[in-house]
Amino acid sequence: MEELIEKAAEELARATNVAALTGAGISVESGIPPFRGPGGLWEKIDPMEYAHIDAFLKDPVKVWNVLLKDMKALLDTARPNPAHLGLAHLEAMGILKTVITQNVDGLHQLAGNTDVIEFHGTFAVHRCMDCNRRRETCDIDLDRIPPRCECGGIWRPECVFFGEMIPSRALWRSQQAAESCDVMLVIGTSATVQPAATMPAIAKQAGARIIEFNEEETPLTGWVSNYRIPGKAGNVLDRVVKRVEALRG
Ligand code: APR
16 A cells, blocks of 8 residues: 555656546545445435436425435535545645546535536536526525425526436536546546546546546456555545655655
8 A cells, every 4th residue: 555655646746737536435534425335325215216307307305305405414514524635735736737526515626626627517506497596505495395496496406417418518628637637536436427437538548647546446447547546535645645745845
């Protein structure tokens, strides 16, 4: 493990255009459960029954009661952990340029990263399904379920449900970042959902080094990733960034 941390730190200390692809695993140490694997949300509820746009349109009360209410409670209080702060530090050192995140928790922006591509949208804002006005999630009142806009329309989060398209600007900018980075950090993602999971392969194809941070192996390990550093992202990434600082002097 120590030699992998040293190797990653040396590569990052030399890099000038790093991109990161992050998934739910980077926010687990902020108290937000992952979707898959031990304690995963999809181990408890069926995503096709609660996180698909058709399910929301058919029964918004059910989706708000089973999925969205708890998500709001979690995200209202979640704070960045050392993994998020490490990526912000890499940006402050002029090493990391862009974070492509599959997460909707807004923790990268809260940690200080300024170029965050929200591949699956964001839970921080809701949109009325009738009049299209937008409102900060923290200002959505859950006294009534489903919460309704003054016009009577139902509020929905601005995240991408299953069955919906990836926002085209997010997709295009992510492909650009993947094609131009010299190193891509792939942190806390099971790399099972497309097209997000294709970004590391695009980066690899364009000549980037791919460093995976995950507690477990993924479909990228040993094939797209040059190497995987096992362990909790909050601990491991923090140690790598501290080593980069020392090498950079
Ligand atoms: N440190 C590092 N890795 C971790 C940690 C941790 N503390 N905790 C969990 N992981 C890893 C798990 O091993 C797993 O590989 O993070 C990954 C989380 O995988 P998922 O829960 O599948 O999350 P993600 O890859 O982001 O899912 C992609 O699926 O349901 C959709 O829209 C949802 O954006 C999500 C997408």
